[in-house]
Amino acid sequence: MRRKVIAVVGAGAAGKKETHTAEEAGRLIALRGAILVCGGLSGVMEAAARGAKDAGGITVGILPQNHCNEANPYIDVPVATGFGEGRNVIIVRTADALIAVGGEYGTLSEISFALKTGKPVVGIHSWDIRGVIKAESAEEAVSKAFALLHGS
Numbered sequence: 674m675r676r677k678v679i680a681v682v683g684a685g686a687a688g689k690k691e692t693h694t695a696e697e698a699g700r701l702i703a704l705r706g707a708i709l710v711c712g713g714l715s716g717v718m719e720a721a722a723r724g725a726k727d728a729g730g731i732t733v734g735i736l737p738q739n740h741c742n743e744a745n746p747y748i749d750v751p752v753a754t755g756f757g758e759g760r761n762v763i764i765v766r767t768a769d770a771l772i773a774v775g776g777e778y779g780t781l782s783e784i785s786f787a788l789k790t791g792k793p794v795v796g797i798h799s800w801d802i803r804g805v806i807k808a809e810s811a812e813e814a815v816s817k818a819f820a821l822l823h824g825s
Contacts, residue, residue, distance in 0.1 A: 680768035683717025696724035697811035703730020722747035773799040793821035
């Protein structure tokens, strides 16, 4: 059986609360045996990857740049797309579910692509949009994401 892939998405310039939440989400995703996918850069992406790596998980970073060496140090598998923000579609297509932590317009695009393609989205203090399932903590978000995947 294929391992689940969970994306953690959010701003590259994130505050302390968001990075802590993203790191905890990454850790919990890895502990449940899923692969973490993210945008591979800083902020929420780096924090989630750090959490997953610290828990022994596998991390994939879908980069907007042309070179793999631009990934954060916690990425195991960097994918250099050269697509800029267009890489958000690849993140969504790769993931089975998304967890949005805070976020700005790039995060909004990922949420939109996920909802359009029928992928579950759990948001922690993120965009309040029909279809996004709210969670108040990393633990609640990861639990809801896995429950949605097992329910499908």
